[in-house]
Amino acid sequence: MPPRDVEGAPPSFLAYTPVALAFGTSGLRGLVKDITDLEAYINVKAALRYMVASGDVETGSVVVVAGDLRPSTDRILVATVQAVEDVGCVVEYAGKIPTPALLCRAIATRRAGVMVSGSHIPFDRNGIKLNKSRGEILKSDEGGISREVERLRAEEYGRTAESSAFDRFGMLKRPPPMPPVNPAAEDGFVERYLASFPRGGLSGQRIVVYQHSAVGRDLLARTLRGLGAEVVEAGRSETFVAIDTESITDEQLDRLEALAIAAESNGAPVKAIVSTDGDSDRPLVAAVLPASAVGAGERRVRFMPGDLLGLIVAEYLAADAVAIPISANDAVERRLRELSVTLAKTKIGSPYVIAALDELRASGRYERIVGWEANGGFLLESTLALEAGPLAALPTRDSTLPIVANLFAAVRESVDLPTLWDRLPARFGRSGLLDHVPVEVSSAIVARLVPPGEVTEVEFDASGKATDCSRSAAGGAALGPSVAGVWLELRETLERVFTPALGFDAVARINVLDGTRVHFRNGDVAHVRPSGNAPQLRIYANSDSQSRADAIVELGLREPDGILRALIALVQGH
Numbered sequence: 001m002p003p004r005d006v007e008g009a010p011p012s013f014l015a016y017t018p019v020a021l022a023f024g025t026s027g028l029r030g031l032v033k034d035i036t037d038l039e040a041y042i043n044v045k046a047a048l049r050y051m052v053a054s055g056d057v058e059t060g061s062v063v064v065v066a067g068d069l070r071p072s073t074d075r076i077l078v079a080t081v082q083a084v085e086d087v088g089c090v091v092e093y094a095g096k097i098p099t100p101a102l103l104c105r106a107i108a109t110r111r112a113g114v115m116v117s118g119s120h121i122p123f124d125r126n127g128i129k130l131n132k133s134r135g136e137i138l139k140s141d142e143g144g145i146s147r148e149v150e151r152l153r154a155e156e157y158g159r160t161a162e163s164s165a166f167d168r169f170g171m172l173k174r175p176p177p178m179p180p181v182n183p184a185a186e187d188g189f190v191e192r193y194l195a196s197f198p199r200g201g202l203s204g205q206r207i208v209v210y211q212h213s214a215v216g217r218d219l220l221a222r223t224l225r226g227l228g229a230e231v232v233e234a235g236r237s238e239t240f241v242a243i244d245t246e247s248i249t250d251e252q253l254d255r256l257e258a259l260a261i262a263a264e265s266n267g268a269p270v271k272a273i274v275s276t277d278g279d280s281d282r283p284l285v286a287a288v289l290p291a292s293a294v295g296a297g298e299r300r301v302r303f304m305p306g307d308l309l310g311l312i313v314a315e316y317l318a319a320d321a322v323a324i325p326i327s328a329n330d331a332v333e334r335r336l337r338e339l340s341v342t343l344a345k346t347k348i349g350s351p352y353v354i355a356a357l358d359e360l361r362a363s364g365r366y367e368r369i370v371g372w373e374a375n376g377g378f379l380l381e382s383t384l385a386l387e388a389g390p391l392a393a394l395p396t397r398d399s400t401l402p403i404v405a406n407l408f409a410a411v412r413e414s415v416d417l418p419t420l421w422d423r424l425p426a427r428f429g430r431s432g433l434l435d436h437v438p439v440e441v442s443s444a445i446v447a448r449l450v451p452p453g454e455v456t457e458v459e460f461d462a463s464g465k466a467t468d469c470s471r472s473a474a475g476g477a478a479l480g481p482s483v484a485g486v487w488l489e490l491r492e493t494l495e496r497v498f499t500p501a502l503g504f505d506a507v508a509r510i511n512v513l514d515g516t517r518v519h520f521r522n523g524d525v526a527h528v529r530p531s532g533n534a535p536q537l538r539i540y541a542n543s544d545s546q547s548r549a550d551a552i553v554e555l556g557l558r559e560p561d562g563i564l565r566a567l568i569a570l571v572q573g574h
Contacts, residue, residue, distance in 0.1 A: 306376020
């Protein structure tokens with residue numbers, strides 16, 4: 001959602017125009033310059049008021065608070081502490097830890113939580129992730145929280161310059177001290193894996209942990225060592241590095257390769273290099289190939305996209321029901337169909353995946369329910385018995401489980417990671433993004449490429465007949481003439497952009513559950529969708545070869561005349 005100036009006149013004592021935080025795919029996001037102490041305070045306090053009013057938590061209860069390593073996080077944490085105390089609750093400060101570690105602690109102790117983090121987005125932005133005592137804030141909660149925000153905003157703006165706790169720049173006049181760090185959340189998160197996977201099970205595995213500025217950089221290394229791996233820490237940075245595990249660049253792959261090779265110069269061969277995004281809820285895993293196994297000019301690192309990492313985890317855990325977003329590689333659907341595993345597809349964002357997981361659990365038909373996102377963040381709906389002990393449910397994105405489970409799956413099969421991954425269906429994916437695309441432009445593209453109504457997926461036969469294949473139309477249903485006409489017009493629009501000259505076949509199917517996902521007759525897939533967190537336009541691709549998937553994304557991002565630029569020109573009337 002785009003940032004917006006707050007409605008109505010701001011209080012006269014403010015020397016700036018406040019900008020409201022907006023919910024993205026998961027949590028509140030905004031530019032650091034707009035996240036004043038006042039704005040952070042209003043949103044956190046309002047969310048906690050909502051939780052108290054809904055009976056989720058009680059006044060006087062403990063709220064777990066943590067943050068990432070962004071330069072702006074410390075200040076926002078102070079405003080968060082003030083908000084928690086002013087709503088009548090008690091702060092448990094968990095320090096700088098991964099988002100899933102905070103959620104693990106909060107859910108286990110039935111406490112609300114606040115994570116100050118912008119996840120993977122650039123350091124000039126930040127965010128606030130909120131959770132109830134039973135898990136993440138869902139889309140169904142956002143309306144109630146937003147209404148409470150407006151009520152609290154009116155209260156705070158109604159104060160005078162003398163009675164307000166904030167100065168003319170929206171900063172706290174008397175910031176409270178931060179409480180001491182309680183290590184229980186971090187220690188508990190490490191123990192979660194050491195108690196469920198065999199200690200020593202990764203013995204003989206030399207793993208590089210690319211630390212950069214990930215908040216879980218030390219915790220991940222500690223966990224892998226506890227499971228027996230030889231860990232080499234590399235690439236630590238004291239300045240924030242934005243890593244989007246859903247859009248890894250060639251430059252970043254080169255960086256991973258250099259770190260892996262440097263680690264090998266001081267010891268035995270490296271099996272893998274692993275990392276996470278900024279708040280450590282999205283994994284990054286790349287196998288390190290022996291120098292003898294690659295040709296001249298080829299990389300020695302093989303990056304595995306998050307959606308396929310998740311598929312390995314689901315198999316390792318023997319899942320019987322899965323929820324994933326529509327943007328995931330369709331190899332997931334193919335393999336789960338082979339395994340007779342129930343699959344639910346959702347909009348993009350953990351709140352949607354969690355809602356689908358809840359539906360699967362409520363059906364009473366499944367015992368091993370899991371989900372994940374295309375970025376690799378893994379959600380565990382069921383408590384599962386593993387080799388060393390039970391792994392408790394954790395229905396929020398987690399990066400540690402997919403990293404650990406992929407390594408253990410390879411050990412169990414006595415193969416290396418590339419061999420393990422090669423057993424998956426031969427479908428290849430790539431994604432990329434165009435930055436600095438105004439949100440209003442992205443919204444216009446969605447309006448042009450997503451027909452109104454309840455139909456979300458339509459298939460076209462060779463004669464051009466359109467059939468409704470939405471979930472609500474099991475088995476397919478004929479479309480009325482007017483609706484069919486809208487979808488046929490959409491197909492024609494898309495075929496003017498995805499042209500035969502660029503290697504695209506005729507459009508066979510279109511899904512608009514979240515953005516516009518186009519299936520072509522030759523098996524290629526292209527999916528266009530605005531980011532829910534930043535002014536970015538994303539493109540995802542699937543194909544039968546990695547080179548074609550890469551080419552689709554390159555065609556999408558090409559400047560100045562790529563597919564995404566063509567779509568922008570389409571809505572701007574150029």
